Each structure stands twice: as C-alpha cells, then as structure tokens.
Amino acid sequence: MSDQAKILIAEDEPAQAEVLKYNLQAAGYDVSIAPDGAEALMRIEEDRPDLLVLDWMLPEVSGIEVCRRLRKSDDYRDLPIVMLTARGEEDDRIRGLDVGADDYMVKPYSPGELLARINAVLRRARPALTGETLEYDDLILNLAARKVSRAGQTLHLAPTEFRILQALMERPGRVLSRQQIIDLAWGPNVFIEDRTVDVHIKRLRSVLSKGDFTDPIRTVRGFGYSLDADPDA
Amino acid sequence: MSDQAKILIAEDEPAQAEVLKYNLQAAGYDVSIAPDGAEALMRIEEDRPDLLVLDWMLPEVSGIEVCRRLRKSDDYRDLPIVMLTARGEEDDRIRGLDVGADDYMVKPYSPGELLARINAVLRRARPALTGETLEYDDLILNLAARKVSRAGQTLHLAPTEFRILQALMERPGRVLSRQQIIDLAWGPNVFIEDRTVDVHIKRLRSVLSKGDFTDPIRTVRGFGYSLDADPDA
DNA sequence: TTCCTTCGTCACATAACCGTAACGCCACTG
DNA sequence: CAGTGGCGTTACGGTTATGTGACGAAGGAA
Numbered sequence: 098m099s100d101q102a103k104i105l106i107a108e109d110e111p112a113q114a115e116v117l118k119y120n121l122q123a124a125g126y127d128v129s130i131a132p133d134g135a136e137a138l139m140r141i142e143e144d145r146p147d148l149l150v151l152d153w154m155l156p157e158v159s160g161i162e163v164c165r166r167l168r169k170s171d172d173y174r175d176l177p178i179v180m181l182t183a184r185g186e187e188d189d190r191i192r193g194l195d196v197g198a199d200d201y202m203v204k205p206y207s208p209g210e211l212l213a214r215i216n217a218v219l220r221r222a223r224p225a226l227t228g229e230t231l232e233y234d235d236l237i238l239n240l241a242a243r244k245v246s247r248a249g250q251t252l253h254l255a256p257t258e259f260r261i262l263q264a265l266m267e268r269p270g271r272v273l274s275r276q277q278i279i280d281l282a283w284g285p286n287v288f289i290e291d292r293t294v295d296v297h298i299k300r301l302r303s304v305l306s307k308g309d310f311t312d313p314i315r316t317v318r319g320f321g322y323s324l325d326a327d328p329d330a
Numbered sequence: 331m332s333d334q335a336k337i338l339i340a341e342d343e344p345a346q347a348e349v350l351k352y353n354l355q356a357a358g359y360d361v362s363i364a365p366d367g368a369e370a371l372m373r374i375e376e377d378r379p380d381l382l383v384l385d386w387m388l389p390e391v392s393g394i395e396v397c398r399r400l401r402k403s404d405d406y407r408d409l410p411i412v413m414l415t416a417r418g419e420e421d422d423r424i425r426g427l428d429v430g431a432d433d434y435m436v437k438p439y440s441p442g443e444l445l446a447r448i449n450a451v452l453r454r455a456r457p458a459l460t461g462e463t464l465e466y467d468d469l470i471l472n473l474a475a476r477k478v479s480r481a482g483q484t485l486h487l488a489p490t491e492f493r494i495l496q497a498l499m500e501r502p503g504r505v506l507s508r509q510q511i512i513d514l515a516w517g518p519n520v521f522i523e524d525r526t527v528d529v530h531i532k533r534l535r536s537v538l539s540k541g542d543f544t545d546p547i548r549t550v551r552g553f554g555y556s557l558d559a560d561p562d563a
Numbered sequence: 564t565t566c567c568t569t570c571g572t573c574a575c576a577t578a579a580c581c582g583t584a585a586c587g588c589c590a591c592t593g
Numbered sequence: 594c595a596g597t598g599g600c601g602t603t604a605c606g607g608t609t610a611t612g613t614g615a616c617g618a619a620g621g622a623a
Contacts, residue, residue, distance in 0.1 A: 241504040256552040
C-alpha cells in the first residue's frame, strides 16, 4: 500500500482491540477502534477506512449485521472486511463468508498471520493505489500506471500530452515557458517549434475539459502556460 | 493444484459416502471414496487429494489415528481435514481439533453447510499448501503449481507467457516497459528484441481473453504494458 | 524417427500520434 | 479605433508504434 491505509477495528473487548491496534500501527497503518456495531457503522461513514476488522460478537449491532448492511450499501459494497470469530462459532464463520467477508481469522490468532491477511486483502482490493501520484485540484496523475483521471474519471492522454501535464503538475501554479515545456516534455537538445507546444496544449485542454470540466491550464500571454484551477484567485 | 480440487471421503457407510460424493461433485470437486482408514491412507498417497473429509469412526484404522499419522508425516502435514462426528462424541471432537483437524461437522449435517466449510477450509489452506498465489481481478496465478485460472477456469499458458503474466501480476496496474518485461521474464543479460515481447503479449492476450473475457492487459503507447482490469477507473 | 509445442523473428497492415503550416480572432498598444 | 503580435484552432502529411499472421528452428514426447 502506497500511503497509510486506514483500518477500523470493530471489537468490544478493549484489551484485544488495543493489542491489535498496537500491532497494526507498528505495521504502518492508521488505526481506529469502534467498541460496538452501531459505532462501527458510524465511524465507517466518518473515517472512510480502507479495511474493516470485524469481530463477530458485537453489542448493539452484531458483526454479521454490520457486514450485511455494508454489502447492501452502495458506498461500502467493496470495503474489505476481515472478520474475527472465536473458536466454536463455526456456523457464524460460514455465514460470514456467505454474507461477504473477504477473509476471517479464528481467535486466538497470531498477530503476524492476521497482518499477512490484512495485507493480502488490501492488496487485492486496492490495486489502484500502487505507485506515485501527482495531484492537483481534482486531477490525479499516476506515474506508475501512466494514467490520468479527473474527478475519478480516467482520461486518455497521448504520450506527449501526458508528459506536458506531468511537467505542469510537478510545478503546480508555476508558469512554464514554451521552451521549458519542450525541455521537460521532449528532453533537452530537441528542436521543436514553440508553436508546436500550443497545439499540444490545445489537445491537452480538450481532453482535460471533456464533459463540462473547466480548463485547468492558464495561458500567460507572452510567457507560457501554467496550471491554475482558480484563475480569479 | 488445479481449480478442480480433489477431495477424498473416508467414510465407511456407503450410502452417506455416495450422497456426499454426489453433492461435492455437483460443486465441481473431483471426489473419491475410501471405506476404511487403511484404504484412506493408501489413497492419499496415490491420489494426492487437496482435502480429506474424515469420518471419526472407521474400520481398520480409526479416523483419529489417520489424522494423527498424517500430521506426523512430512508430506501431508498440511493436508486440510474436515472431520465428521456423530452427536455425542464431544470428547473425540475435542481430541480431533487437538490432533489437527481443520474443521468438523456433527452428523447429521446439512450438505450445504458441509460444502461451505469445505470451501472455507480449502480457501484458507490453499495458500499454505500450494505456495504463493497472485490474484488480480478474476485471475489467479499459482506459483507453486504454475497454473493460471480465470473466473475459476483453468487456462493453459506457455512458460514464457506464464512468466510475463507473473511479472505483471506482481506489479498490478504498474506499467512495465518491454525491457523490464524482458528482464523479469527472461532474466537480465538476455538479448531479446523488444518486439518479441509484443508477440508474447498477443499470445497471452488471446489465451486470457478466450471465451468472452475482456482483455486485462493495457497497452501504453510508447511505454509498455500493464494489467488493467478496469481502464475506466 | 515423427509429431507437437514453444520460441524468436520478420513482414505487413493499421491505427495512433506528431509536427507544422495556415487562418482568423483577440488582447493589448498607442 | 486601427494596428500588431500572440494565441486558439483546424487540417493534413508523414512517421512511428503496435497488432497480427506466418515461418523456421529447437526441443521434448511418443
């Protein structure tokens, strides 16, 4: 996982929850705890965790009910869930997998194994979060995947357009001259007409503004171009 | 291990064994039957099942003895075992878990529930049994068995295609250049034309997309290829 | 041996992309 | 308000990257 993934632990036994939190934090996760099912549902709305560790026996709203509700909701259908069951609750375990948990652990579990499962589930569930990304306004440029999206929608950029946008996003707000853009996007010692940049900027704009998006590129007359989401500021 | 997992039923009551066999076959498993403990041990050697459904009361060699022996052997230490006990044999049940059964069912059981447990045990046990598994979308690549399946269906990949897919699946979503693919799939210091990668990608695609599957490989013009199940996301 | 699979490469077709020229509008200057 | 340089936009020819079918070589299995 590239950054710090958020994990919510829904567990009513404070001691267990704390141990788990400690272990997961040590592994680099951002951890919070909900002591019952109702609170878990609340915190899911609030914190938007990337993964839920869900104890099966919870006060207020049972784990299985939490799971069922999440799977029915539009927003959290895909929230990865690792459930915890005590030995002897085999029936619930089976129901849990049926209800849509991604994995389960039987208590008592080894912290290492639980961590491994969490990592595996996260990896499986969030392939998009791999690699370095540049962000500007609602634009996201993923270097590793070589993908650009705006407001969640993937855009198709030609290679040159991609490199120009990358150059601009690496220097947000700064005005780049045409020659600078050529150096950054084509490489130094490449002879390209300045006006060619204009054409690519135009193409880039038309892709970025497809739909009813506003044009994030500002023309600075006599100098060049810059990224500027809010020209009035 | 193919996607058609082999299950051995060790059960001395023919009627029960047959019913069970019928149900498991309907669920897509490859099923065989052993009427007593001695035969069970023999068939395990012979058939190499992926999971054992083990009745506790068996002629010749008792279920508990079978279990104990398997757990002591080097080859079958991790063979998943689901044991069947008659009601009232609580002591044996507990001994069974101690001896190393992975799960148990009390007779009479519902076929659906047993199936659910078998599925769960297999899913949990397989990674340990078969080595690491890579998953992406509905693709599963089993390193140890060198097998690939899509949506449950086994695919036949040539060795080079397998290694390329492995390289891609180890870095899901990330774009790999042709040279990187060569290094990863052929090894460093191997001279291969870049275009050769294209041809293998084409062959890989045609296998992965057989039927009406969508092509999971994205071409990134000017750079290389990446795994991308959902280009619009 | 012969048959079959896999491999690397090539050759050709196609589609995507690129750079440039040309035209006309617009913003600024005076 | 006229003039001018800068810029947006379109069109187009050429180039390059990729898809695809074919082929011969190598190796293994029967």
